[in-house]
Amino acid sequence: MTIASVWDFRTRARRRMPRFAFDYLDGGAGDESGIRRNIEAFDAIRLKPRMLVNIENRDLSATLFGRKWGLPFGTAPIGVGNLLWPRAEETIARAALAANIPYTISTPACTSLEDIRKIAGENAWFQLYVGRAEEMVQGLVSRAEEAGYDVMLVTVDVPTPPRRLRDIRNNFTMPFAWSPWVFWQLLIHPEWSIRTAIAGRPRFANMERYAPATTAQPLARYMSSQVTGRFDWAELKKLRDRWKGKLVPKGLLTAEDAQMAKEIGCDGVVVSNHGGRQLASLPSSIEMLPEIRAAVGPGFPLILDSGIRSGEHIVKAIASGADFVLIGRAMMYAVAGLGASGPKTAIDLLSAEMLNTMGQIGYTDIDSLKKNSPVLR
Ligand SMILES: Cc1cc2nc3c(=O)[nH]c(=O)nc-3n(C[C@H](O)[C@H](O)[C@H](O)COP(=O)(O)O)c2cc1C
Known part of the structure; x- marks a missing residue:
């Protein structure tokens, strides 16, 4: 089948994926209405076209x-990515470098x-989880510094573990617990299993040394x-004072919080x-974006994720006030769906969809899209 869309x-x-891995990727919290809302909120936005533009x-x-980046999107951090598809992380990282994202x-x-x-x-950007063990947090920040990272996203929206019903039902843990059902899933997905056996069992390469x-x-x-x-604002401020590179909290949804992040120097x-x-x-991030943009003003970098499934969605995010977006599940579907060629195919697909959308509505570059904000309100 020729790939026509992220779906x-x-x-x-x-x-191609064992069920426990696909559900971990595809699923979400509670009744998963949040996932549907994220996508529907993008679909509901309409773009105003200008005609007779070259x-x-x-x-x-x-x-x-x-x-300068090649495209206005990058890849979102995904935990245990190699469980989704063997060597997914390095495969996507290579494609990102090649596309300059x-x-x-x-x-x-x-x-x-x-x-x-x-x-x-x-x-390469680094995403930090501030965990309970101080030694781990300090160790990770020092290692990111020494490795030469300039941008650190600090995830702030996991104050307590989520309730993901698919994972609960599947008894999903990492490292995964063996059971007859897990074994069966491995048997009926031989490519995943053989490739995983060759690549090595997925592990917590950054964290396990502290355990x-x-x-x-x-x-x-x-x-x-x-x-x-x-983890609170005072802790984030300490990280701000310590990290010399770009510090970007990930997971804010209100104008007040974004304003606060700006004030403490993020x-x-x-x-x-x-x-x-x-x-x-x-709420979906795209529905909160306009008021967040209004609060922080035009010059403050806003990156958006959650629910992006097409280049058309990316254009809508930028037209609604984002400077940049992150692609989460869509990239992982691509690598699990196509293997090594998935990431480049996904980047090319999203780019082609963006070019088409911009052409249809009469915009030739990202800055004019941002400035004119052609969203029907
Ligand atoms: C399987 C999976 C694992 C994730 N792991 C992390 C993580 O380790 N750290 C993090 O900040 N966000 C994580 N996220 C959230 C993503 O970074 C991103 O915010 C989200 O996937 C965006 O929504 P989308 O999948 O609809 O594009 C994860 C998301 C998925 C789907």
């Missing part, structure tokens, strides 16, 4: 954090932040015990509801 990647991914030369490059490595990734920095160079135990179940318990409700904000994975009843 085609998802169809293929679903077929659109033959369109340029998708974007400026953010003082440098950012690749964000997650704290609970399977590839070390040092290795990702070597693969993606200055296109007191290395065997599967105690390690899984230690990792989930790291979610802490103590370099931007990722407006996000974690892709509907934390609480089903949160």
Whole structure:
């Protein structure tokens, strides 16, 4: 089947992935109405077209954090990415470098932040989870500094573990717990299983050195015990004072919080509801974006994620006030659906969809899209 949209990647991914891995990727909090709302909110936006504009030369490059990127999007941090598809993290990181877009490595990734920095160079961003163990937080920040990272996203929207019903029903843990059903899933998805056996079992490459135990179940318990409700503005301010590079809280949804982040000296904000994975009843990030933009003013970098499934959605995000967006599930569907060629195919597809959308509405570059905000209100 020829890939015509991100949904085609998802169809293929679903077929090729063990069910526990697909559900971990595809699912979300509670009844998953938050995931649906994220996508529907994008679909509901209408773009006002200008005609009789010469659109033959369109340029998708974007400026953010003082440098020019090939496209106005990067990849969102995804924990245990190599569980979704073997070597997914390094595969996406390579494609991101080739397209000159950012690749964000997650704290609970399977590839070390040092290795990702070597693969993606200055296109690598680091995402920090502030866990309970101070030694781990300080260790990760120092390592990110030493490895040469300039941009650190600090995820602030996990004050307490989420209730993801698919994962609860599947008894999903990382490292995964063996059961006859898990074994069956591995048997009926031989490509995933063989490739995983060759690549090595997915592990917490950044975090496990701080854990007191290395065997599967105690390690899984230690990792989930790291979610802490103590992380607050004072702690974020301390991180601000310590980290010399760009510091960007990820997961704010209100004008008040974005304004506060700006006041304490953050370099931007990722407006996000974690892709509907934390609480089903949160508003979508795209519906909150206009008031956040109004509060922080035009010059403050706003990056948006949650619900982006097409280049048309990316154009809508930028026209609604975002400077840049992050692609979460869509990229992982691509790599799981197509393997090594997935990330480039996804980047090319999203770019082609953006070019088409911009051409249809008469815009040739990202800045004019931002300035004119052609959204029907
Ligand atoms: C499987 C999966 C794992 C994720 N892991 C992390 C993570 O480790 N850190 C983080 O900040 N966000 C994580 N996220 C959230 C994404 O960074 C991003 O906010 C979200 O996927 C955007 O929504 P979308 O999937 O609808 O594009 C994860 C999302 C998914 C789907």
